[in-house]
Amino acid sequence: MKEYLINTPVASIIFAFTIVTSLYTFSNQHLFGRFMLHPYSVSRGQRVYTLLTSGLIHRDWGHLLFNMLTFYFFGFALESILAGLSTWGHVQFALLYVLGLVLSDVRTVFKERSNPHYYSLGASGAISAVLFSFILFQPTTMLGIFFIIPMPAWLFAILYLGYCVWASKNARDSINHDAHFYGAVFGLLFTVLLYPGIIQHFIDQFM
Structure with missing residues (x-):
């Protein structure tokens, strides 16, 4: 625990x-409702704070477990990479996560701005940003999709983005696929902005 706090404090x-917040709101429905993103309100200048707080809660145990496992495997690794590249690495990681969380929902707020029933x-969104930033640094890393199917990270990234686009238009579930897509895109753009040489690094991994 001490090693994590020293080497990857932000993650x-x-x-x-x-x-902690997710577990607490499982049994506190009032706070759960207040923390959820409500595009109808946000687009009218109300409950703007939910752009942040909605990322602190999860629908159920499965939702929380999946997101936190993904963050555990890639968030801590990415913060270590960034900290090794810059004295501002920890700050860069924090900005990537927070901005990824907020900006990934901008499309959703616009799309659902007239729907008072959408939450x-x-x-x-933030975790997608973290994952895709990591993929730029380590594109040939093998990922275990659903912890079973082996796949190189670069191929997963292509399939993931394609699925998000398809699901946003066709899926009839309660998943915010737009947030996944725009979070991933933000993670790529933000990393390239910080480290323009990452593009050549990415290409070199295949040479």
């Missing part, structure tokens, strides 16, 4: 705080 705080929650 450690996000990880612990998200779990959204979860840290998936």
